[in-house]
Amino acid sequence: MVKTDYKNIWVYVEQKGGEIESVSLELCSEGRKLADSCGERLVAVVIGAQTDTACSSVEETGVDEIIYVKGDEYANYTTDPYVIAMTKLCEKYKPSAVLIGATSNGRDLAPRLAARLRTGSTADATEIIFNPETEDIDWTKPSFGGNLMATIVCNKTRPQIGTVRPATFKRAFPGKKSDLILTREDISVPSEEIRTRVLEFIKDEGDDGSKIEEADVVICVGAGLKSMDQISPFQELADLLGGMIGVTRPLVDKGFYTVKRQVGQSGKIIGPKLYIGFGISGAIQHTAGITSSEVIVAVNNNPNAKIFGCAHYAVVGDMFEVASALVEELKARRNGKS
Amino acid sequence: MSDDKFDVIVVGGGIAGTVASYLLAKEGLSVVLVERGNFCGSKNMTGGRLYAYSLEEVMPGFANEAPVERKVFKERISLLTMDQSVTLDVRSPKFAESGNDSYVVLRSSFDRWLGEKAESEGAMIVAGYRVDDLIVRDDKVCGIISNGEEMDADVVVLADGVNSLLAEKLGMKKPLRPEHVAVGVKEVIQLTRGEIDERFGLSGDEGCAWSFFGANTDGIQGGGFLYTNKDSISIGLTCNLQKLSEGSKPLMQLMNDFQSHPVVAPLVKGGNLIEYSAHLEPEAGAKMIPQLYGNGVLVIGDAAGLTLNLGHKVRGMDLAVISAQCAAQAILEAKSREDFTASSLRKYKDLLDVSSAIQNIEARDKYLEFMENPLLYNAYPLMIVDMLARLFVVKGGRAQTIFDDILKNIEALGKNQIENDFKAVKKL
Amino acid sequence: MNMKIMVCVKQVPDTEMIKVDPVTGSLIREGVPSIINPFDLNALEAALQLRGEYGGNVAAVCMGPPQAEEALRDCLAMGADSAVLISDRVFKDSDTLATSYVLSLAARQFGPFDLILCGKHSLDGETGQVGPQIAEFLGWNQVTYVSKMTRTEEGFVIDREMEGGIEKVMTRTPIVCTVTKTHYEPRKATMKGKLMAKKAHVETVDSKTLNGLDTGRIGLVGSPTSVAKSFVPPDGEPGTVIEEPTAVESAAKLIKLLTKAEAI
Incomplete structure (x- = not known):
C-alpha cells in the first residue's frame, strides 16, 4: 500500500430521516481544521433512505464535497449495508482518514469497516491532530477510566479510521462553499446480504427526548445529596438557567436518576456552555466527562476539592446554601429587570 | 474423598486457620479453608509482632522464606505523661537467638503467604465467601452454609476471629462484653527505609518493638505500641472498651494525642497514612475462653480467646499457632478413629491445657486483676x-x-x- | 437446540486502583490487582443464561499472559464448561485488529460456535472494537451494545442499548454480540464451583499450536495501529476562587462574574 495514494479527510455523517447526529456536524468543523492543516479536501459522506435534508445541513459546515448514497436498504442503520457501502466508497476514492462519531452505531461501523479494509481504527478519540512530521493523524483517546491519555497512530495503512467522542468539538456553520461538489454514488445491497432487521425503537421511559449531552446548562449534583427531598434548590436553579440536572454515579446507584443523567467517563460526556457542579469531589471518572464545558463552576465546602483543579470558578461553601442563594439572587435580578 | 464432603472445613484464613489447614492437608486430609476476604489476610490490614517459637515448630526456618518485615533486635518501653517521658531501650543479641526471635509482620502479606503454604500442601482455599451459618444435624456440626450453599465436612474448625458469631450461634461462646474486650486502633504509616533506620537506630533487617504506657491512654487501662516494618511503621493503641466508653475522650482523639506526644511525633513525622483499622481483642484471659470443642466442631485462635496482652508483650499470633497445632493433632486422631464427636475432639482441649498457651493465659488472670488498677x-x-x-x-x-x-x-x-x-x- | 457459545474474556488492571507515574506517564502496575474485564463477565453471564434456557455449552477464551489462566479459572468457577488460554510472547503489542484475528482463529479451532459474546468494551483500552472485528474475520453478523437476547423460532430478537432508547433487532446465528451490563449482572461463583475450577483443565495454545496462524498479522508488526505515547491528562489552570463570608455573598459574586463572562 502506498500511503500517498490516499487523500482527503472524510466525515461519515450519521443521520436518520434527515436528522443529523450532532457529533457528525462537530466532526465536519473539526475535520475542516484537519483538512486545512494537511492541505487536503474535506468530504462528507451521507448514507440513508433520504439524504436531501442531511446534505443541505452539511453544506453549511463548509465541506468541499459531499458524497451521498441513497437507498431503502439504508433506512435504518444496520451493519451489513453500511459497511458494504463505506467499503466500496473507500476503495474507490481512497480517503486518507475517515472520521466517525462515537455513537453506538458509529462504534459498530468503524471497527468492522477497518477490519474489512485491513486498516487501523482508533476508538473514542478526544483529540485529532495532523502530525506534519509523520504525515499521520495523532488520535488521542482516554484509557484506563480516564486515568491515562493514549495517542494512537495508524502509520502503516490507509485510510486511518477513528471514532470521535460526541460533544468534544464545537459545531460551526461558516456557510456553503461556492465550489461544493455533490456526488451521488449508487450502491445497492441485495436484501439477502443484510442479516439484521430493525424491528422497532423503544424510547426510554420518562425520556422527553432532551439529552443532557445537548443541554446548554448542566447543574451537576454529587453524593452530598442524601435524598430526593433535597433536590429542589438545584432543580430550581436548573429551571432558572434553562438547564438540566446531571448527577454523579452514586446518585444513579441510589436510584435517584437514571444513567442517562450520569455525567462522566462511564456516563455521558458533556460540553455545555455552563456547568455548575455541587458537592462534587472531582474524581477523574467524573471530570473526564466535563472538560469540554465552556465555563466550569464548582461548589464544594472542601477548599482542597480536586474538582477545583479544573474549575474556572471555585466556590468554597455548602452546596445547599450556595444553591439556594443562587436561586434567590437570580430571582431577585430577574424581578428587578422585569 | 467424595466431591460433596470434606474431612475438614476451616472457617477463617488468619494465622490459626491457615496453619491448621496446612497441618491437616500435609497429613493428607481433604481441607477446605473458607475466607471472607479476597485472599487470606485481606481483611487483616495491619501488622504486629510474631514470636517465632511456635511457628518455627510447624515450619522450621519459615522466617527465611516468609514475607516478614523485620526481625526484632530492639525493645523499648516508654512511660508517658502529657509532656514528659521515660524510655527503656533494650538491645540484646538474645532477641535474635533461635527460639527467642520475634518478627514484625504485616498480616495482609504474611497470612497470604501462610495460605499459599497451606495450598501447596493440598488445602483448598475458597476466598470471598462469608460463612453465614453452620449445618447442625442431630446436635452435630456437619458443615457450613454460605450464601445459601451448603458444604459438608466431618469437622468444622472455627478460626473466624475474636467476634466469632458462629461459635456464638452454637452457644459455645457468650457474646462479647465491653469489659472483656479491648478495642484497638492501628495505623500503618509509610516512611522510607532510611528514615526508619535513622529514627529508630536500626540497620539492615533489624526491627524495633516499642510499647507505651501512661498518658497516651488518658488514664484508661491499655497501652500503645509501635512496630517497625520495612518501609512503614505500625502504630496503635488498645484500650479497654468499657473503660473507654466511661472516659471522656474518643479513641480517635487518643490516637491523635498519642501521635502528637513529643516522644512519638518525631517518629511519625512526614509519614503517609496508608492503612487504618480498628478491631477488638479479647482481654479477659481464661474467663473469655469459650467451650473449645463440640460434636464436629473446634474453636481456635482469637475465636478461642487465645490472646495475651501483657502490655509490653502482646501475644496472639504465637498462641494461634499453638491452638492450630493442638486442633490439627486432635482432628488427625479423631480421623483415625472416624469419631468426630465431642468426646473424641476433647483431645484438643487436653492438648491445649498442657500447652504453654493455656498456662500462660491462666497465669495472666491474676495479673489481669492487677492490671485493672x-x-x-x-x-x-x-x-x-x-x-x-x-x-x-x-x-x-x-x-x-x-x-x-x-x-x-x-x-x-x-x-x-x-x-x-x-x-x-x-x-x- | 443446543448452542455452542464462546465468550471472550480479557484480564485488565483494576482501574479503580490504578495509579499513573506523573513523571513518565506510564502506569504503575505494581500492586494493582488484575481483574476480569467487568463487561466480559456480563457476556459470560449472558452465555450462562442462554445455556441455562436452551442447553449447550460455554467456552471461555482469553488471549493474554500465562497469569490470565487465573481469569479463566474464575470463568470456570462461574460455570463455563471449558477454557482456552491463548498465550505467547509474539502476541505482545497486538492491536484490536491483530487480537481479533487471533481470537477468530481460536473460534475456528475450538468451535464451531453459534454465538460469540464479548463485553461491550474493555476497561483498559475502552475501544469496543474486538467483537466487530472477530465477526469480520469470521464473516459473521454482529450486534453491538446488546442488553438482552431472546431466542425465537427464526433466530434471536436482540435489544441494543442506544442513545435515548432500545433498538430491537432480529437476526440469525452465527452472531458476535457485545454485551452491556443492564440485564446480565454476573452471578457469584459457588464455593463448589470455585473448588471444581481449581482442578479443571485449561487448554493452552501458543503461536505454534494455533491453527493457521500467519505471524505477519500479529504483534506490533501485524498491527496497523500502535500507541505513539501515553500521558497523564494535564491539570487545568487554577480558576477564580470565590470564598465570601456567607453563601449569599458568594452567590452574588458568582453571578456577577458569570454575567460578566456572558455565561448566563
Whole structure:
C-alpha cells in the first residue's frame, strides 16, 4: 500500500430521516481544521433512505464535497449495508482518514469497516491532530477510566479510521462553499446480504427526548445529596438557567436518576456552555466527562476539592446554601429587570 | 474423598486457620479453608509482632522464606505523661537467638503467604465467601452454609476471629462484653527505609518493638505500641472498651494525642497514612475462653480467646499457632478413629491445657486483676516520670534526695494504696 | 437446540486502583490487582443464561499472559464448561485488529460456535472494537451494545442499548454480540464451583499450536495501529476562587462574574 495514494479527510455523517447526529456536524468543523492543516479536501459522506435534508445541513459546515448514497436498504442503520457501502466508497476514492462519531452505531461501523479494509481504527478519540512530521493523524483517546491519555497512530495503512467522542468539538456553520461538489454514488445491497432487521425503537421511559449531552446548562449534583427531598434548590436553579440536572454515579446507584443523567467517563460526556457542579469531589471518572464545558463552576465546602483543579470558578461553601442563594439572587435580578 | 464432603472445613484464613489447614492437608486430609476476604489476610490490614517459637515448630526456618518485615533486635518501653517521658531501650543479641526471635509482620502479606503454604500442601482455599451459618444435624456440626450453599465436612474448625458469631450461634461462646474486650486502633504509616533506620537506630533487617504506657491512654487501662516494618511503621493503641466508653475522650482523639506526644511525633513525622483499622481483642484471659470443642466442631485462635496482652508483650499470633497445632493433632486422631464427636475432639482441649498457651493465659488472670488498677495508667507513670525528671534538674535551694522525693510521692498517693498494690505485684 | 457459545474474556488492571507515574506517564502496575474485564463477565453471564434456557455449552477464551489462566479459572468457577488460554510472547503489542484475528482463529479451532459474546468494551483500552472485528474475520453478523437476547423460532430478537432508547433487532446465528451490563449482572461463583475450577483443565495454545496462524498479522508488526505515547491528562489552570463570608455573598459574586463572562 502506498500511503500517498490516499487523500482527503472524510466525515461519515450519521443521520436518520434527515436528522443529523450532532457529533457528525462537530466532526465536519473539526475535520475542516484537519483538512486545512494537511492541505487536503474535506468530504462528507451521507448514507440513508433520504439524504436531501442531511446534505443541505452539511453544506453549511463548509465541506468541499459531499458524497451521498441513497437507498431503502439504508433506512435504518444496520451493519451489513453500511459497511458494504463505506467499503466500496473507500476503495474507490481512497480517503486518507475517515472520521466517525462515537455513537453506538458509529462504534459498530468503524471497527468492522477497518477490519474489512485491513486498516487501523482508533476508538473514542478526544483529540485529532495532523502530525506534519509523520504525515499521520495523532488520535488521542482516554484509557484506563480516564486515568491515562493514549495517542494512537495508524502509520502503516490507509485510510486511518477513528471514532470521535460526541460533544468534544464545537459545531460551526461558516456557510456553503461556492465550489461544493455533490456526488451521488449508487450502491445497492441485495436484501439477502443484510442479516439484521430493525424491528422497532423503544424510547426510554420518562425520556422527553432532551439529552443532557445537548443541554446548554448542566447543574451537576454529587453524593452530598442524601435524598430526593433535597433536590429542589438545584432543580430550581436548573429551571432558572434553562438547564438540566446531571448527577454523579452514586446518585444513579441510589436510584435517584437514571444513567442517562450520569455525567462522566462511564456516563455521558458533556460540553455545555455552563456547568455548575455541587458537592462534587472531582474524581477523574467524573471530570473526564466535563472538560469540554465552556465555563466550569464548582461548589464544594472542601477548599482542597480536586474538582477545583479544573474549575474556572471555585466556590468554597455548602452546596445547599450556595444553591439556594443562587436561586434567590437570580430571582431577585430577574424581578428587578422585569 | 467424595466431591460433596470434606474431612475438614476451616472457617477463617488468619494465622490459626491457615496453619491448621496446612497441618491437616500435609497429613493428607481433604481441607477446605473458607475466607471472607479476597485472599487470606485481606481483611487483616495491619501488622504486629510474631514470636517465632511456635511457628518455627510447624515450619522450621519459615522466617527465611516468609514475607516478614523485620526481625526484632530492639525493645523499648516508654512511660508517658502529657509532656514528659521515660524510655527503656533494650538491645540484646538474645532477641535474635533461635527460639527467642520475634518478627514484625504485616498480616495482609504474611497470612497470604501462610495460605499459599497451606495450598501447596493440598488445602483448598475458597476466598470471598462469608460463612453465614453452620449445618447442625442431630446436635452435630456437619458443615457450613454460605450464601445459601451448603458444604459438608466431618469437622468444622472455627478460626473466624475474636467476634466469632458462629461459635456464638452454637452457644459455645457468650457474646462479647465491653469489659472483656479491648478495642484497638492501628495505623500503618509509610516512611522510607532510611528514615526508619535513622529514627529508630536500626540497620539492615533489624526491627524495633516499642510499647507505651501512661498518658497516651488518658488514664484508661491499655497501652500503645509501635512496630517497625520495612518501609512503614505500625502504630496503635488498645484500650479497654468499657473503660473507654466511661472516659471522656474518643479513641480517635487518643490516637491523635498519642501521635502528637513529643516522644512519638518525631517518629511519625512526614509519614503517609496508608492503612487504618480498628478491631477488638479479647482481654479477659481464661474467663473469655469459650467451650473449645463440640460434636464436629473446634474453636481456635482469637475465636478461642487465645490472646495475651501483657502490655509490653502482646501475644496472639504465637498462641494461634499453638491452638492450630493442638486442633490439627486432635482432628488427625479423631480421623483415625472416624469419631468426630465431642468426646473424641476433647483431645484438643487436653492438648491445649498442657500447652504453654493455656498456662500462660491462666497465669495472666491474676495479673489481669492487677492490671485493672487505674493508678497504673495515670498516677504511677506520672510519679515515676516526675521523679526521674527531677533527678536531672539542678536549681538553687536545698537539694532533695531521691529518697525524699519517693516519700513525698507516696504520701501524695496514700500509703495504704501503694502497700496494697505492692502486695499485688508480689503475688504475681 | 443446543448452542455452542464462546465468550471472550480479557484480564485488565483494576482501574479503580490504578495509579499513573506523573513523571513518565506510564502506569504503575505494581500492586494493582488484575481483574476480569467487568463487561466480559456480563457476556459470560449472558452465555450462562442462554445455556441455562436452551442447553449447550460455554467456552471461555482469553488471549493474554500465562497469569490470565487465573481469569479463566474464575470463568470456570462461574460455570463455563471449558477454557482456552491463548498465550505467547509474539502476541505482545497486538492491536484490536491483530487480537481479533487471533481470537477468530481460536473460534475456528475450538468451535464451531453459534454465538460469540464479548463485553461491550474493555476497561483498559475502552475501544469496543474486538467483537466487530472477530465477526469480520469470521464473516459473521454482529450486534453491538446488546442488553438482552431472546431466542425465537427464526433466530434471536436482540435489544441494543442506544442513545435515548432500545433498538430491537432480529437476526440469525452465527452472531458476535457485545454485551452491556443492564440485564446480565454476573452471578457469584459457588464455593463448589470455585473448588471444581481449581482442578479443571485449561487448554493452552501458543503461536505454534494455533491453527493457521500467519505471524505477519500479529504483534506490533501485524498491527496497523500502535500507541505513539501515553500521558497523564494535564491539570487545568487554577480558576477564580470565590470564598465570601456567607453563601449569599458568594452567590452574588458568582453571578456577577458569570454575567460578566456572558455565561448566563
